[in-house]
Amino acid sequence: MTKGRLEAFSDGVLAIIITIMVLELKVPHGDDWATLVKLWPVFVSYILSFIYVGIYWNNHHHLFAASRRIDGTIMWANLHLLFWLSLVPFVTGWMGENHFTALPTALYGFVLLMAAIAYWILQGRILAGESTASALRAQIGFDLKGKISPVLYIGGIATSFFVPWLAWALFAFVALMWLVPDRRMERAMGEGKAE
Numbered sequence: 001m002t003k004g005r006l007e008a009f010s011d012g013v014l015a016i017i018i019t020i021m022v023l024e025l026k027v028p029h030g031d032d033w034a035t036l037v038k039l040w041p042v043f044v045s046y047i048l049s050f051i052y053v054g055i056y057w058n059n060h061h062h063l064f065a066a067s068r069r070i071d072g073t074i075m076w077a078n079l080h081l082l083f084w085l086s087l088v089p090f091v092t093g094w095m096g097e098n099h100f101t102a103l104p105t106a107l108y109g110f111v112l113l114m115a116a117i118a119y120w121i122l123q124g125r126i127l128a129g130e131s132t133a134s135a136l137r138a139q140i141g142f143d144l145k146g147k148i149s150p151v152l153y154i155g156g157i158a159t160s161f162f163v164p165w166l167a168w169a170l171f172a173f174v175a176l177m178w179l180v181p182d183r184r185m186e187r188a189m190g191e192g193k194a195e
Helices: 003-023 034-035 040-066 074-087 087-095 102-128 137-141 144-159 162-181 182-195
Strands: none
Touching: 003 040, 003 074, 003 087, 040 074, 040 087, 040 102, 040 137, 040 162, 074 087, 074 102, 087 102, 102 137, 102 144, 102 162, 144 162
16 A cells, blocks of 8 residues: 555545544524524534644654654554544544533543544554654654644543643643644655755
């Protein structure tokens, strides 16, 4: 399988995930602002999850654009990531419908944590196939955001049982942290093309 085919498959799955999430936004029965205000938890959950899926799509693209090759372990690691991301519509809907109560918020955080771990595994499998002098390996380096994110997810999961809105705020903070483009991958892609 080529990198392009794997990326196209992943892009399709991510597009379906976003489509499923938006289909969960039910048209309200009413024509006034009060009707819309009642839906704010569902809409806010959707926005956060849309941002997360977008972040994964963007980082996935950069990771594969900078990598040299794929093998069977990378394909399985990619499927592992897509599995966890495919659960995002379910936990998004459950959390929004229940107004960020403890268990739905904790499960939302758990899915985010598992997706982060799956991405870390995928990145590790890709790096294992790269030479020690590869631009990708050099640019990923210490990966501070990648190390902080799981800690914040775990904190959010634990916090969700006591102060669910604070847990949601932690999840939103991680998304904001990743929303800033990762210049390391841009540099790795540029250096990879120059080699």
